[in-house]
Amino acid sequence: MNLEQTSVDNGEQRKSISSTPEGNELKRGALKRTPFSKLKKVNSNFKSPGQVTKTTKLSPEEEVEELERSRRQLDAEIAQLESEGYKVEELDDHIDMLHEYNDIKDMGQSLLGRLAALRGTTTRDLYSHFGLELDD
Incomplete structure (x- = not known):
């Protein structure tokens, strides 16, 4: 090369x-x-988790049957979760709160980065200066 x-x-x-x-x-x-890693292959092709690859080609009727079977299984799982007291509205609220938390955390990280640049130090040093843990 x-x-x-x-x-x-x-x-x-x-x-x-x-x-x-x-x-x-x-x-x-x-x-x-x-x-930098000697333990695993790092130059493999990217495979999107959103794309499902099937090895066998199904007929349209078989595909519809498979989708209906999957829908029934998901409906059963939803019914089980609802019987355990979980509600769809709560899930939406939790997702919204997680988005808000992540946005606030991103802004905090950005501010720490800018402050570190102004002070000529690293964000790691600022974490210890402000009493934060590295996983915060």
Whole structure:
């Protein structure tokens, strides 16, 4: 492989690929991010969890039957959860509160980052300065 540039930033290795067979798929000079790890393959293709791949092709009738079976199973699970006292409205409230919490946390992280930049320090140092845990 012909590498123009290799650098290591925060435990990650960046490679700029020029004229290689692998590089033909990437634009010239594009960066390829590779986490530093010897334990697992890190350059595998991305597989979206939202896409379901089926190995066998179902007929339209079989697909409808499979979807109806799945719907009945989900309806049974919903009925069981409702019998245990869970309510759909509560779930929506919890999701809304989680979104609000995440938004507030993101703003706090942004402010800590800006403050760290102004003070010429790291956010890790600011966590200890303000008495915060790193998992906060």
